[in-house]
Amino acid sequence: MNTEKDFSPLTPNIVRALNDKLYEKRKVAALEIEKLVREFVAQNNSAQIRHVIQILATEFALSQHPHSRKGGLIGLAACSIALGKDSGLYLKELIDPVLTCFNDSDSRLRYYACEALYNIVKVARGAVLPHFNVLFDGLSKLAADPDPNVKSGSELLDRLLKDIVTESNKFDLVAFVPLLRERIYSNNQYARQFIISWIHVLESVPDINLLDYLPEFLDGLFQILGDSSKEIRRICEVVLGEFLKEIKKNPSSVKFAEMANILVIHSYDLIQLTSMTWMREFIQLAGRVVLPYSSGILTAVLPCLSYDDRKKSTKEAASACNHSLMKLVTPEDDVDDEESQTKSSPQSDGSPSKKESDLNGKSYCRISTRSLICCVLCSSDRPAVTLDLDGIVQVLDRHLHDSSTGMMTRIAVLKWLYHLYIKTPRKMFKHTDSLFPMLLKTLSDESDEVILKDLEVLAEIASSPAGQTDASGSCNNSDSKTELHIPGGVRDGQPVTDLSPSTPSMNSYFYKFMINLLKRFSLERKLLEMRGAFIIRQLCLLLHAENIFHSMADILLKEEDLKFASTMVQTLNTILLTSAELFQLRNQLKDLRTQESCALFCCLYRSWCHNPVATVSLCFLTQNYRHAYDLIQKFGDLEVTVDFLMEVDKLVQLIESPIFTWKTQRHPSKTND
Secondary structure (H helix, E strand, C coil): CCCCCCCCCCCHHHHHHHCCCCHHHHHHHHHHHHHHHHHHHHCCCHHHHHHHHHHHHHHHHCCCCHHHHHHHHHHHHHHHHHHHHHHHHHHHHHHHHHHHHCCCCCHHHHHHHHHHHHHHHHHHHHHHHHHHHHHHHHHHHHCCCCCHHHHHHHHHHHHHHHHHHHHCCCCCHHHHHHHHHHHCCCCCHHHHHHHHHHHHHHHHCCCCCHHHHHHHHHHHHHHHHCCCCHHHHHHHHHHHHHHHHHHHHCHHHCCHHHHHHHHHHCCCHHHHHHHHHHHHHHHHHHHHHHHHHHHHHHHHHHHHHHCCHHHHHHHHHHHHHHHHHHHHCCHHHHCCHHHHHHHHCCCCCCCCCHHHHHCCCEEEEEEEECCEEEEEEEECCCCCCCCCHHHHHHHHHHHHHCCCCCHHHHHHHHHHHHHHHHHCHHHHCCCHHHHHHHHHHHHHCCCHHHHHHHHHHHHHHHHCHHHCCCHHHCCCCCCCCCCCCCCCCEECCEECCCCCCCCCCCCHHHHHHHHHHHHHHHHCHHHHHHHHHHHHHHHHHHHCHHHHHHHHHHHHCCCCCHHHHHHHHHHHHHHHHHCHHHHHHHHHHHCCCCHHHHHHHHHHHHHHCCCHHHHHHHHHHCCCHHHHHHHHHHHHHCCCCHHHHHHHHHHHHHHCCHHHCCHHHCCCCCCCC
8 A cells, every 4th residue: 555655745544544445434535635625725825735636646546556546536526626616726637637547447446537527527617618628538438338337427427517518608619629520430329429419519509609610520420320229310310400400590601512522422321311301401502502512412312313102201302402403504504614714804994793793792602622612702703613514424424324223313314414415515515425325225215204305315416506516527427428418408409498497407416316326226126116116206306307307318228238228218107107296297298399398208219219118108198199100010020028018008008097188188277279
């Protein structure tokens, strides 16, 4: 024992009692120490007070003997009680040895350390706040203590410390956040519960603005939200819900951009609904500030769109995110960076711009902070937030290539591509060559709705003025030099003047599209058989029927696979004769009085010759009955096959239908000549 040393001003009786194994005797010694320290306080003898605390700390609390350590702890608590409001002057000396005992292997000693620190903190109250970090650090370890008594003692101390923080306005949040950021990544459930409870308390204190520091620990909060404990998840959901309410109340002060990637990272099963809910609010509140993170957001959102009713809430939140994000993309995103900077630069005459006038010199912009974007109010000469178009296209292309992508996700991807081609055509056409093969492949999708959206994208690519390139470089195909005859150009060497005002102009990609579509039909005969008519009819609506038939006829004229050419002509002919979408084109061919209609008939006739029955039906449609009679006379020289007889049978049925009846097919707006 330590009885041989000089422990003055502690008497030998006090020293013996502090070293005793019985708690009652140590308690008597503590009362004597309290009395002694009170005398020193009355004498204003701070030197002796520090000496007593030092002896209790070094010779007892940090002793190798367990009973001595217990005596030192109760002695330090007694000193604090005796000091009263003056204990704040000696807190470091009082607290440090007690915290060291938190790591003791003896659970009873850890419990006594909790008890001692509770008494020290209870006396000092707000004076302990400068030491909050070391107290929090110690308590966070005890929260996961395996001994129930120690855990119970630490919970009492924890509640006391929370009360002190709540009632004080001197809490140093800046100093605490780094420790919180470190401790929040604990995997222990009790430690997590301890940390989340502290965040909840701090968030509820009006004088503490924890929202400013949310980016520092939001990642950890979402990790805790994925805990296996239902109770911990519940508390974490409450805390996140409170933060989201604050964000909605004060969006102008929220660092949306610094948290956007965190939400993207945590979009997996257990916490997906919460992350989607937050993402939805971020997009709606922050607006274009989140555009640089669009690719990450889409990576998280798009798969959720194919969820079934078991995850209905997550699907709805993801759908709202997707819709809101899409609305943020505007034609201004199609402006090159150089042009954007020129437009946003201050005017040379020093007069304020319209934007400055409207917003009193302020506008939302982007500031680089640790590779992220800060949402702040700043002067209008800052660079505007830019769309991460390359990243978005990569994400969309990846989802199209992934065979496991759900139908609703594929539809959403195609809607995005269509939207981007509408809003940012100039920039999107830089990606067209890489997207084009997959868009063609998507025509083989099992879903009619997917094919419809895919055709809308392809039609926009084929008709957009932004896609106009040199004829020689528009198509990676051996037939790319073939001239495409379309309305508004030259046909058969003669200028066309009688054009339909509704005929859209086609760009260089149109012909490439037609060539590759026919190649796909040739390679995938099942696609032609099952979906060919459906695809062509929709294209006639999207790109004007005359454009489709004229270009396909031109291409089929050079087709080397004669069997495919015959099948394709048969398909086109059936569509021409029976589809409602081809009503105007049929009427145009029936009346061969214009140079345009005559040129169209000649173009079709040359390719229709691949199929005898189709050729005859075209002559019937155009009222070239004499020529049709001559052709039918030649049928006797042809090889009669089952397919040929079936085609003849179909033609006979059509002849008996109103298709070839002139007057019944006249458009109501047209008058009889």
